[in-house]
Amino acid sequence: MSPTLLGALLMTASMASFTLNDALLKLTAGAVPLAQLIFIRSLITCSLMLATKGRIGTMHFDIARRDWILIGARAATEISISYFFLTALFKMPLANITAIMQVVPLAVTLASALFLREAVGRRRITAIVIGFAGVMLIIRPGAEGFNIWAIYALLAVLGVTARDLITRQLSPQVPSMTVALSTAVAVMVSFGLVSLFGPWVSIAPDIWVLIISSAVVIMAGYFLSIWVMRVGDVSFTAPFRYTQLVWALLLGWFVFGEWPGWMTLTGAAIVVATGVFTFYRERKLSAA
Template identity: 50%
Template structure:
């Protein structure tokens, strides 16, 4: 039997990672119907942080000697993770799963936009065009001014902004800092925030169903983190990255099967536009990177 290629293995790991994160969202949405946000987020955070610490021990990740710059960047990333968790999960409790997941598919576009605006990275007219078209797709999903538009649509967009800040910050952290360490710092920060948020809520008694769902959401998010770490080590980024959009397929399936939700035609069209422009943007970025490597190699 012929062994599968590294790119195929990476694509499979990315697909499974997206499935795990979407299952986490599904379980969180289910348990969030009966328990307050802070309580669920804190208990999940404790479980997930313990797992990530064990994972770090398994991979031999040790506390790095951080520069002042990396310390600040990790703090900013952790802040962004806290903001993303609050706004994303609040929106998740009040929006169809697929609609919110479709908004999150804008990340390759918003990260490219942020890189151009804040880091002065060169972005050609093709990628600028893809960003504009992608934002038009976003408008089809949130429908500003329409009856379906509400505060939680805004929360979803704010979550996208926080996740964009998180991903932009990661690009500036030194390569010597283990990615798993950065993830642990973010997980602990979210857990601390959730504990503070929980003091403002009335915690409710939990039965077997609630414990099972919180355990499941912690397990799925940990599996997602673990697979995302493995993905970084397997295959070419340009080949593997587009498979992150399988998260939208999982969200459509689970949203329909578990919650009976199916997006309207405009939402589906908007999601298709965002996915198409996102894939194009990643393809163009891969082309630019290859061209730069060839120029650098020729200069040597």
């Protein structure tokens, strides 16, 4: 198997893992208060990260003060993402929220041009505008299907965009696992404190299975996403991120009996097409 093909398969498997994680959390169906759920899942994730230290990636904490400030800012965005995304996930069809999240690469490209002064040509700007039009088809402002949960999903997109911009500012010497663990700890502590102001509930065995499986699957997704960066051509494998939408459609159909309407599918197709185009343009410009 060529490194490029291996990279594509790893990216696809990574997206499958992240989507399965979402489905597992959605299956808890509000049986556990959100703050308690995120705290427990984060606690398990932190434990798994510490248990696998050195196996997935290097981890050390000898980092410059500037990078610690950026890691703290990144953790703050992750806390907001966890709240908005999971709240929307419990209220929206899996494929719908996944389709909305696919606009993140376009949003990051636009934000990089606005805030980091990165060069973005006319063609990519056009693709971004068309991509956001696709999102409008998905959420349909003014239509009966539009509600506060669609706004929560868009707020999650803004959070992920800010998180990725902050991540770009980190020094290359900062280990990914250090960033991941620091973020997981911040999320765990934050929602642990919030959970103290509300009732805790006893968790049924089947819900424990879902939560633990979610933590294991998201760790697998993180491991695969790191592995894919070490093999093959990243610019070639990046568009395979959009296979996440395929997994969301399949899981939404088989697990939750959900299937999006034609406007949602059309909007999702537009977002994916424009996203792939921007990856293609970036790859072509990088090779020039």
